[in-house]
Amino acid sequence: MxxxxxxxxxxxxxxxxxxxxxxxxxxxxxxxxxxxxxxxGMLAAEYFAPLEYGMAYPSxxxxxxxxxxxxxxxxxxxxxxxxxxSDAELTRYRLFDDEEEPTPxxxxxxxxxxxxxxxxELFLNTEQYLSHHLAQPSIVLEPSLASLSEEPAEKLPxxxxxxxxxxxxxxxxxxxxxxxxxxxxxxxxxxxxxSWRIYQGVRAVREDLAQVQSLAVGQLSLDMxxxxxxxLAKSRRDVAGLRAEAGAFLWIGKGFGWLPVYGGDLASAxxxxxxxxGLTAAADQAFQAVSPLLQTLQGGDSHLxxxxxxxxxxxxxxxxxxxxxxxxxxxxxxSRINDxxxxxxxxxxxxxKLDPYLGLFHDGLAAAVAFPRLAGASHYGxxxxxxxxxxxxxxxxxxxxxxxxxxxxxxxxDILNFVIEDAYAFDDPTKLYPSxxxxxxxxxxxxTVLLRDSNWxxxxxxxxxxxxxxxxxTRFHGADGVIxxxxxxxxxxLTVLGPVQVEAVAYPVTAENVVTYMRQxxxxxxxxxxxxxxxxxxxxxxxLERIKISxxxxxxxxxxxxxxxxxxxxxxxxxxxxxxxAILAERGWDGALRPGVGDFLxxxxxxxxxxxxxxxxxxxxxxxxxxxxxxxxxxxxxVTHTNNAAKGVPCVQFDMDxxxxxxxxxxxxxxxxxxxxxxxxxQLVEATPHAVPxxxxxxxxxxxxxxxxxxxxxxxxxGFGTLLVVPGGESLETSxxxxxxxxxxxxxxxxxxxxxxxxxxxxxxxxxxxxAIRIHLPTGAKxxxxxxxxxxxxxxxxxxxxxxxxxxxxxxxxxx
Numbered sequence: 001m002x003x004x005x006x007x008x009x010x011x012x013x014x015x016x017x018x019x020x021x022x023x024x025x026x027x028x029x030x031x032x033x034x035x036x037x038x039x040x041g042m043l044a045a046e047y048f049a050p051l052e053y054g055m056a057y058p059s060x061x062x063x064x065x066x067x068x069x070x071x072x073x074x075x076x077x078x079x080x081x082x083x084x085x086s087d088a089e090l091t092r093y094r095l096f097d098d099e100e101e102p103t104p105x106x107x108x109x110x111x112x113x114x115x116x117x118x119x120x121e122l123f124l125n126t127e128q129y130l131s132h133h134l135a136q137p138s139i140v141l142e143p144s145l146a147s148l149s150e151e152p153a154e155k156l157p158x159x160x161x162x163x164x165x166x167x168x169x170x171x172x173x174x175x176x177x178x179x180x181x182x183x184x185x186x187x188x189x190x191x192x193x194x195s196w197r198i199y200q201g202v203r204a205v206r207e208d209l210a211q212v213q214s215l216a217v218g219q220l221s222l223d224m225x226x227x228x229x230x231x232l233a234k235s236r237r238d239v240a241g242l243r244a245e246a247g248a249f250l251w252i253g254k255g256f257g258w259l260p261v262y263g264g265d266l267a268s269a270x271x272x273x274x275x276x277x278g279l280t281a282a283a284d285q286a287f288q289a290v291s292p293l294l295q296t297l298q299g300g301d302s303h304l305x306x307x308x309x310x311x312x313x314x315x316x317x318x319x320x321x322x323x324x325x326x327x328x329x330x331x332x333x334x335s336r337i338n339d340x341x342x343x344x345x346x347x348x349x350x351x352x353k354l355d356p357y358l359g360l361f362h363d364g365l366a367a368a369v370a371f372p373r374l375a376g377a378s379h380y381g382x383x384x385x386x387x388x389x390x391x392x393x394x395x396x397x398x399x400x401x402x403x404x405x406x407x408x409x410x411x412x413x414d415i416l417n418f419v420i421e422d423a424y425a426f427d428d429p430t431k432l433y434p435s436x437x438x439x440x441x442x443x444x445x446x447x448t449v450l451l452r453d454s455n456w457x458x459x460x461x462x463x464x465x466x467x468x469x470x471x472x473x474t475r476f477h478g479a480d481g482v483i484x485x486x487x488x489x490x491x492x493x494l495t496v497l498g499p500v501q502v503e504a505v506a507y508p509v510t511a512e513n514v515v516t517y518m519r520q521x522x523x524x525x526x527x528x529x530x531x532x533x534x535x536x537x538x539x540x541x542x543x544l545e546r547i548k549i550s551x552x553x554x555x556x557x558x559x560x561x562x563x564x565x566x567x568x569x570x571x572x573x574x575x576x577x578x579x580x581x582a583i584l585a586e587r588g589w590d591g592a593l594r595p596g597v598g599d600f601l602x603x604x605x606x607x608x609x610x611x612x613x614x615x616x617x618x619x620x621x622x623x624x625x626x627x628x629x630x631x632x633x634x635x636x637x638x639v640t641h642t643n644n645a646a647k648g649v650p651c652v653q654f655d656m657d658x659x660x661x662x663x664x665x666x667x668x669x670x671x672x673x674x675x676x677x678x679x680x681x682x683q684l685v686e687a688t689p690h691a692v693p694x695x696x697x698x699x700x701x702x703x704x705x706x707x708x709x710x711x712x713x714x715x716x717x718x719g720f721g722t723l724l725v726v727p728g729g730e731s732l733e734t735s736x737x738x739x740x741x742x743x744x745x746x747x748x749x750x751x752x753x754x755x756x757x758x759x760x761x762x763x764x765x766x767x768x769x770x771x772a773i774r775i776h777l778p779t780g781a782k783x784x785x786x787x788x789x790x791x792x793x794x795x796x797x798x799x800x801x802x803x804x805x806x807x808x809x810x811x812x813x814x815x816x
Contacts, residue, residue, distance in 0.1 A: 039115035041068035061108040061244040105244035208235035236280040243273045264341025278330030282323045289319035310375040310413030370579040375413045382411040386479040392765035393612035397458035399765030404536045420537040423452035460591025464574040481575040489570040500542040567805040569764035595716045598757025599744040602677040609671030616644040620770040633740045647729025653698040670726040681741035689722040760807040768802035780816040
């Protein structure tokens with residue numbers, strides 16, 4: 001090899017040294033545990049088999065994993081012997097003969113690192129041996145000698161061996177510097193290859209993400225299901241491969257966090273990759289788990305009912321739990337990423353594009369894991385649910401007066417024992433009922449709270465617990481959850497299920513006529529003295545039968561409708577299952593009052609007039625916030641009620657002549673106990689309440705214009721209430737000016753940058769209400785950002801919308 005260049009000779013010498021790494025015994029049984037062969041095979045596939053035998057260099061660690069068996073065999077037998085070796089001979093050195101799934105990227109990276117460490121140790125041991133055996137100083141072991149390589153031999157340190165040493169030393173030192181240069185060049189080449197692989201990996205992951213996003217915005221179809229599976233598997237492999245390639249450099253990035261713009265990206269690179277790896281693994285595992293269900297849902301002629309869905313999800317539990325574990329790891333990694341330090345591009349990718357899907361994926365996966373228990377799968381036993389039917393025509397805090405209630409039992413996804421009864425059927429004068437809220441006592445002369453009035457609290461978990469207790473007083477059993485729906489939720493169901501045939505009804509009941517049907521049926525039943533709500537049992541039974549026997553239900557559309565009703569609070573859920581309860585709380589679907597961080601507003605109307613006038617009442621909200629003084633922000637709320645009933649109808653709170661005549665119960669004055677909920681610490685500065693004449697009250701006692709400070713034991717909430725009456729054909733404005741707690745304005749590290757957050761919670765049972773918000777900033781303040789985008793007018797920020805659900809606003813601004 002003397003005619004070859006020093007660099008070539010060095011590389012070949014290193015390859016010869018690598019051969020000494022090969023274990024002297026065959027791989028042990030349980031081959032993947034024989035880490036010595038794994039480390040040798042990894043380096044052979046990555047570097048030395050391409051060098052010695054002309055194989056292509058692998059494109060990634062996963063690619064190298066696929067070539068390890070062949071690379072080991074080439075070094076064991078040699079190229080010519082390898083080509084003629086029998087399968088039995090080759091099998092003795094195969095590490096992954098029966099493996100279908102690639103080894104995890106972290107394990108491959110570990111083999112690679114440990115293999116390099118062993119090779120380096122072997123190199124140093126050999127260098128030390130040669131230095132001692134030849135009595136020559138080693139420039140590797142003693143780097144300081146490098147500067148002496150050009151000096152005369154006489155100036156070199158004296159070693160035993162005299163002139164012979166000098167003769168040997170001179171040529172050795174002559175090649176020391178070229179050898180070092182070659183090593184540096186090899187390192188540069190290696191870094192270049194690694195950088196290229198990392199670049200290719202990042203590019204592949206970006207392309208995968210773009211494809212996933214394009215599929216996500218489209219309509220769910222069987223064709224999409226067939227495409228997304230392989231794409232998720234590829235994304236998982238690409239992310240794992242990228243992390244394996246970049247793993248050796250991630251720790252370096254933390255030291256460059258000080259760099260402008262991209263320093264945060266480098267410092268967070270490890271956590272970003274951990275998040276991506278966990279997320280893609282979870283997506284792939286979850287898809288594999290539910291793909292039978294998705295294919296069945298999109299299968300056209302295939303009939304899938306609730307028992308079928310339950311069975312499929314029970315079978316998918318092992319993979320779903322694995323997916324949840326992977327997703328939890330991704331969420332944990334996400335929590336360790338500081339958004340504020342990321343570059344704008346990476347921040348937008350994670351915060352705007354990834355985070356919304358991350359939350360939905362987490363909740364969907366948790367729901368899939370909890371579903372078998374909720375559906376009464378055999379392992380958990382039958383589940384019983386209390387159903388509350390609320391009539392928003394007589395609006396109450398959680399959606400409406402409870403006209404009917406009942407239970408159903410679900411076992412293995414099959415609904416059994418579905419019974420709905422008139423709310424009055426639960427009254428039992430022999431039972432000891434709780435005392436009614438003081439407003440019901442004073443304004444309606446109701447001494448105790450019965451099931452139909454159990455939803456006075458706007459906090460649905462509180463009302464649900466009371467309803468379950470009152471139900472159990474006469475039915476002697478509890479429930480595993482409480483479900484409350486209003487008339488609009490029933491209408492939404494029929495938009496997907498289609499018409500149903502109700503017993504003794506001459507026409508099909510549809511989404512277009514169901515509300516009219518229910519109003520007529522209530523009035524007719526009351527007039528005839530029949531069970532006033534027996535029609536709800538018949539309607540509910542018809543809907544249930546439609547779900548059971550129909551083979552053309554669009555389950556995806558049904559899920560979308562249910563989600564919309566949950567967001568609008570026409571459907572409220574409370575489940576005893578902790579996992580599902582956490583999901584409902586996170587999404588705001590449990591109807592609980594949660595003020596959160598910052599300002600909070602919830603306006604709650606409660607009809608206390610023994611009528612159904614809310615069918616023609618409109619309510620509009622206007623809220624003006626003044627942030628001029630950060631230490632003492634204020635808020636002005638104006639609530640406008642418009643009663644579209646006929647003008648001139650006498651305001652008689654309780655009239656027996658009207659009972660049973662539903663249309664006349666709608667055409668009445670509006671007795672409303674209006675409540676406003678604000679953050680704890682809010683003070684009422686002034687208000688415009690309205691006096692109510694004694695002639696308008698069932699008690700005959702006049703009610704003065706006053707605002708009550710409420711103590712309803714809701715965490716973080718301060719309530720205010722007032723009684724008002726709106727005659728037919730009139731409107732009434734009620735205003736409240738509040739001194740808000742200074743904590744509604746948050747500060748950042750920069751004391752000049754402030755954050756104001758507002759959460760407006762929609763009352764259940766209400767149609768979209770007009771909401772107008774005006775936020776006045778301090779003089780000279782500069783708006784940095786707002787979510788959603790707000791309109792600027794004369795220095796004020798404006799927001800207006802019809803409330804389809806809860807509204808959240810956040811602004812960040814800088815003061816002079």
